[in-house]
Amino acid sequence: MLTNSLVELDRQHLVHPVSSFRGHEARGVRVLRSASGATVTDAEGRELIDGFAGLWCVNAGYGHESVVEAAAEQMRKLPYATGYFDLGAEAPIRLAAELAERSPGDLNHIYFSLGGSDAVDSTIRFIRYYWHAKGQPQRDQFISVEQGYHGSTTMGAGLTALPGFHEGFGVPYQWQHKISSHYIYRNPLKTEQEIIDASVAELKAKVAAIGEDKVAAFYVEPIQGSGGVLVPPKGWVKAMRDACAEMDILFVADEVITGFGRTGPLFACAEEGIVPDLMTTAKGLTSGYVPMGAVFMRDHVYETIAEGAGAKAVGHGFTYSAHPVSAAVALEVLRLYEGGLLENGRKAGARLMAGLESLRDHPLVGDVRGRGMLAAVELVTDKEKKTPLPAAVQPATRLFDRAWEQGLIVRSFAQGIFGYAPPLCCTEAEIDAIVERTRTVLDLTLE
Numbered sequence: 001m002l003t004n005s006l007v008e009l010d011r012q013h014l015v016h017p018v019s020s021f022r023g024h025e026a027r028g029v030r031v032l033r034s035a036s037g038a039t040v041t042d043a044e045g046r047e048l049i050d051g052f053a054g055l056w057c058v059n060a061g062y063g064h065e066s067v068v069e070a071a072a073e074q075m076r077k078l079p080y081a082t083g084y085f086d087l088g089a090e091a092p093i094r095l096a097a098e099l100a101e102r103s104p105g106d107l108n109h110i111y112f113s114l115g116g117s118d119a120v121d122s123t124i125r126f127i128r129y130y131w132h133a134k135g136q137p138q139r140d141q142f143i144s145v146e147q148g149y150h151g152s153t154t155m156g157a158g159l160t161a162l163p164g165f166h167e168g169f170g171v172p173y174q175w176q177h178k179i180s181s182h183y184i185y186r187n188p189l190k191t192e193q194e195i196i197d198a199s200v201a202e203l204k205a206k207v208a209a210i211g212e213d214k215v216a217a218f219y220v221e222p223i224q225g226s227g228g229v230l231v232p233p234k235g236w237v238k239a240m241r242d243a244c245a246e247m248d249i250l251f252v253a254d255e256v257i258t259g260f261g262r263t264g265p266l267f268a269c270a271e272e273g274i275v276p277d278l279m280t281t282a283k284g285l286t287s288g289y290v291p292m293g294a295v296f297m298r299d300h301v302y303e304t305i306a307e308g309a310g311a312k313a314v315g316h317g318f319t320y321s322a323h324p325v326s327a328a329v330a331l332e333v334l335r336l337y338e339g340g341l342l343e344n345g346r347k348a349g350a351r352l353m354a355g356l357e358s359l360r361d362h363p364l365v366g367d368v369r370g371r372g373m374l375a376a377v378e379l380v381t382d383k384e385k386k387t388p389l390p391a392a393v394q395p396a397t398r399l400f401d402r403a404w405e406q407g408l409i410v411r412s413f414a415q416g417i418f419g420y421a422p423p424l425c426c427t428e429a430e431i432d433a434i435v436e437r438t439r440t441v442l443d444l445t446l447e
Ligand code: PMP
Pocket: 115, 116, 117, 118, 120, 149, 150, 151, 152, 221, 225, 226, 254, 255, 256, 257, 282, 283
């Protein structure tokens, strides 16, 4: 059978670091054949709702012919022009201008990467250039948040604070530090204000311990994604942003997941009422059709780097920066978002949150959280004590497999958390099916 031979070839030749090396061979890869809207079809012809939009990226949904056409047209016309030097193509220039127009505040300068990890790595380099230009090269220490995820490249993995990303790599580097996550559900502090105050105090104490003139930047996800969809208290992001401004530390918002309609607006920073000094995006930028990421810089960051560099080149760039085909796709995806998908995502998101909230009465549901089309259900065996699921049920793969059997793809985190990030194009019926299938999985897990 085709599937069997593909599974065998995959086992022999294709490396999936997160699963291949830990004995998932027994199960084998699940091969997808095609997709349309929010539905994917596996190699055997079985249809499933993709409640996770690939890897929180296919925000626009699958199968948009206009996106395919935009890519094909660009490939025919001009498939490549380097963005490394002063050469360029129309699509990335137009895309940069369109994004600058829509971004919060004066985040007017855009550097295109290939994805999220290298966007984050690029910010580290830009920030170092910035502080050199300011005559403060000793500002070379970076702070991020526990449970955070900022990529798989070595520098990004050092800012990341999830088990498994550090061992054996010598990261985090000595210049990478963390403060505790807000993680409201498992936070011993009682009120949201207490959590905000504690985070601000911890950040200030951390900066004081490192040295006030040594910290370069602080990184935040507006909602922590890979840590388990951890929504901060309302006002937390702004309080951290204000604290950074007070201490003259650059504030970086990593919107790789939250960007492009995932939480409602185009950028989550807008609803937090803040303008970060730098912002990273990827995933929904091209909706997964082709790879691309983008670093946004405020005027003062860009101008400082430019002045500091003088006649010297700022040594940073990738062969595929500002790729014309990716840019053409992103321009079309942006048109789709604004042509109704953002609006649909807002409505579908409200329905998703209400549906998941209705699961709270289930004996296994400890917490339901999220915003827009980004949500999580945290499972426990004892609601009072918030006891995590027993190890026999908990492993991410088991919950994932059970959902798959019900025709639903969700992310299942090792702690016993279901993560949801469906495409913004979901219909009401699809949202309801996501909720109902989750309830079935919970019932089966209870047995
Ligand atoms: N930052 C955040 C917040 C992310 O969620 C991710 C990916 N999940 C990354 C960075 C890295 O992006 P990529 O996988 O495209 O390199």
